[in-house]
Amino acid sequence: MTTITAIPYKENSEVLFNKIKDLPYACWLDSGKPESDYGRYDIISALPDIRLVTEGSETSIFRSTGSSFGHILASQHKSDPLTLLSTELKKLAIHKPIANIPFSGGAIGYFGYDLNHHLNNKSSRPSKPKSKLPDMHVGIYHWAIIQDHQCQKAFIVNLPECDERIIPLVRQRLEQQYDIDYPAAPLKVKALSPSIGRDQYIKQIEKINEYILAGDCYQVNFAQCFQGPYTGDPYSAYSQLRKVMASPFSAYLSLNGSLGGSLNDQTQDDNASNKRAIMSLSPERFLRTNGKSVLTQPIKGTAARDKLKGKDQQNAIELQESDKNRAENLMIVDLLRNDLGQHCVPGSIDVETLFGLQSFPNVHHLVSEIIGTLKEGANSIDLLRDCFPGGSITGAPKKRAMEIIDELEDRSRGVYCGSIGYINHNGDMDTNIAIRTVSCDGKSLHCWGGGGIVADSTPHEEYQESLDKINAILKVLAASN
Secondary structure (H helix, E strand, O other): OOEEEEEOOOOOOHHHHHHHOOOOOOEEEEOOOOOOOOOOEEEEEOOOOEEEEEEOOEEEEEEEOOOOOOEEEEEEEOOOHHHHHHHHHHOOOOOOOEOOEOOOOEEEEEEOHHHHHHHOOOOOOOOOOOOOOOOEEEEEEOEEEEEEOOOOEEEEEEOOOOOOOHHHHHHHHHHOOOOOOOOOOEOEEOOOEEOOOHHHHHHHHHHHHHHHHOOOOOEEEEEEEEEEEEEOEOHHHHHHHHHHOOOOEEEEEEOOOOHHHOOOOOOOOOOOOOOOEEEEEEOOEEEEEEOOEEEEOOEEEEEEOOOOHHHHHHHHHHHHHOHHHHHHHHHHHHHHHHHHOOOEOOOOOEEEEEEEEEEOOOEEEEEEEEEEEEOOOOOHHHHHHHHOOOHHHOEEOHHHHHHHHHHHOOOOOOOOOOEEEEEEOOOOEEEEOOOOEEEEOOOEEEEEEEEEEOOOOOHHHHHHHHHHOOHHHHHHHHHOO
8 A cells, every 4th residue: 555654844845855855866846835826736756766768769768776776777669658658657557546645656757848759750850959868757756755835734655666765764864954965066057158149049030930921830939048068966056046936837857866966877977077957947837637637727928027016017917918929828729729639528628717817936927727538548648648749839730830940949959848747656647848947968058948939929029038038047057157
């Protein structure tokens, strides 16, 4: 049976993550509390039993050695990585879910945007610079710390399969009065530079406008990448970022494989001095399933915040009344209704909220909410596969928009605009759209900003919007010099 142990609730889950942050493949699905107005749960774990790592068309499965919490390469496959993940999760499906505990064991990790080339059976991917991180990195975890901020309760949960050494180790660390202080230098980032200049960015938007006027598409999400070399531990920057732009679907994923962050398995970079990690400050949910219920909450429409209260309120009102932003949002709502329709019961799909306003530390957004009911025989991984990547960060029609993105963006997106989240052992799932996301591959750091381009987009304004979304991230990273 699954074991549940109550532990003292903490208003800020960072207090708990700091106790286990050095354990192999530590992960934190972060609600942004207490700063965020949204979100309910935090999920923290480490020490996965299995890892699935996809690079191009090949997925490697690493399994625990059982002795030192390390992993060895067990098998390699050319088949669909999500089918491989489903096979691993089915081994845990015998356990019953627990009410009000979203995750008690299962998959946590990321599905990079470039995974779409494999899932959509493309014979080749664009020849352009790509991330040194895998296209997919997912661990199978048998335990987690759960914080329920609505009920102000916290638990350690673990499946019977959990290594008997893990829970005593975790409990011992949580009871310590001090944070784990492993030898890791703070993140230092050298000058970040855009991969394309302002003039080139605007030129590419003008090219998208030509495609739209020609009838190729209605909307294309276009992004630029900022990059630079770094040294040290990204977590020091994440701790700062979540204070200045708290978001309900944030995540920190360590990609280091042994205590203290030393590197000991076959997927790690040779540079042991720098930690590899994903930092996401995403405000956007991609897909959530709870039993047969499906929810997606696309964001389209953005306005900058202002320090002056009156001007800030005016920006929000103008966003809500903007024909351009409402049209942009409506296109993606229609696209997602179509995507959900592949695996939802006919007639069950409904738009619960259209053009709702949500305000975050850096921007206001228009957020819509679409629900549905899974068909008999369909599951969350089917839904993820056929909705991936999210329509809000591709465009409409989706296939053509993705072709234009492949043509015009100067480098592969990597983790950016993919998805980060969990799939519980019973199939319940919650994932984000990996925007406001920084990837750290051991040598270089990458951060993207972008937006949806439609017929009446103004190139200069779109360029500024791409910066408004990530300026807070760039400032924190620049301050680490």
